[in-house]
Amino acid sequence: MIKEKNWNFIRGLDLGMVLAVVLLLGASLLILSTASINVMASDPYHYVKTQVVWIATGIVLAVIVAFTDYENYKKIGIWIYAFNIFLLLLVFAFGSEAKGAQRWIPITSTQSIQPSEFAKVLLIVTFASFLNEREGKLNNVKDFILPLLFVLPPTLLIFLQPDLGTAMVFGAIFIGMMFVAGANPIKFGAVIVGCIGAAIGAVALHLATNLPGPLKFLEGLPLPLKDYQINRFIAFLDPAKDTSGDGYHVIQSVWAIGSGGIWGKGYQQGTQAQYNFLPEHHTDFIFSVVGEEFGFIGTSILLFIFCILLLRMVTVATKSRDRYGVLIVSGVVAMIVFHVFINVGMASGIMPVTGIPLPFITSGGSSMWANMLAVGLVLSVSRRGERRMF
Numbered sequence: 001m002i003k004e005k006n007w008n009f010i011r012g013l014d015l016g017m018v019l020a021v022v023l024l025l026g027a028s029l030l031i032l033s034t035a036s037i038n039v040m041a042s043d044p045y046h047y048v049k050t051q052v053v054w055i056a057t058g059i060v061l062a063v064i065v066a067f068t069d070y071e072n073y074k075k076i077g078i079w080i081y082a083f084n085i086f087l088l089l090l091v092f093a094f095g096s097e098a099k100g101a102q103r104w105i106p107i108t109s110t111q112s113i114q115p116s117e118f119a120k121v122l123l124i125v126t127f128a129s130f131l132n133e134r135e136g137k138l139n140n141v142k143d144f145i146l147p148l149l150f151v152l153p154p155t156l157l158i159f160l161q162p163d164l165g166t167a168m169v170f171g172a173i174f175i176g177m178m179f180v181a182g183a184n185p186i187k188f189g190a191v192i193v194g195c196i197g198a199a200i201g202a203v204a205l206h207l208a209t210n211l212p213g214p215l216k217f218l219e220g221l222p223l224p225l226k227d228y229q230i231n232r233f234i235a236f237l238d239p240a241k242d243t244s245g246d247g248y249h250v251i252q253s254v255w256a257i258g259s260g261g262i263w264g265k266g267y268q269q270g271t272q273a274q275y276n277f278l279p280e281h282h283t284d285f286i287f288s289v290v291g292e293e294f295g296f297i298g299t300s301i302l303l304f305i306f307c308i309l310l311l312r313m314v315t316v317a318t319k320s321r322d323r324y325g326v327l328i329v330s331g332v333v334a335m336i337v338f339h340v341f342i343n344v345g346m347a348s349g350i351m352p353v354t355g356i357p358l359p360f361i362t363s364g365g366s367s368m369w370a371n372m373l374a375v376g377l378v379l380s381v382s383r384r385g386e387r388r389m390f
Contacts, residue, residue: 066376070381095161118373128327134181140187257299343358
């Protein structure tokens, strides 16, 4: 009887996925123990200790969500969407400002939450329900308008904080889930390519200085972006032009990764991180610490674990009992893929600096909780998908 109960408790859980998450959480503590040791001199392991708290509470959240039938979220989708909007509006009313952005809501004198992190998971749940009702209705360009209008309000609220990086994550979730939902790949792909091209063209015109006479009026085209966001694009194109800001960050990050070689300099032996030449090395540029101290081998192992996690999630999607479950998992996969791609690309100098954290690794409570909630959603789909087989 006891054995049967134990089996029922774990039956349907994708153990490969669970193992990958556990390895990433363990890697987070190991990497933070070296990346943050010199950040707070009075308490060298402060960020490790707080990360332990975020991980422990995050596991509790993941377990609760995993053992709740995800179908329940579809029934109250409209209320979840409304709560998501309300949460993002609270930022403008009660949010605290830091580094030129108003993204956090204080909960104690020392701790705050970032609603935009949770907004990503709430969007996945509600957008999956929305797309589930539109099966076979995504064949033409005009069919893409309603899904876009569904995603636009929370995306704009995040963009206005301003938080361009998270707004881009919303875009990635939207694109990934639309393709999985059956959007015409040629027409939808053409729309996406056109939008990306238009965005790049707008930035180019904003930066243009020597256009021909007839086009002179387009120089300095105004953009709804802050100066620091424009500077990040400039630093991405030519880091040497900005040796004191984001360009400096990128240069130091690339040096850190390159200096690690094959095996790395060794645990707590990196110079860029340990001597604080590399800014934000426990948050935005934590991947650079992996490259410097653990080398190509360490970064490869970390990325391999991410690949295993994503492959197991895709497997869960293929076994889902319904389309709603597939869409939820696809949203989570799109979110994690985009986060990893942008964060690693940013640290390597092949993507602009956007402040997007590395999932499960970067120090931060809101990010950890959001990622663990997403894991719980996928495990919920896994448990109920497998039940069809018994």
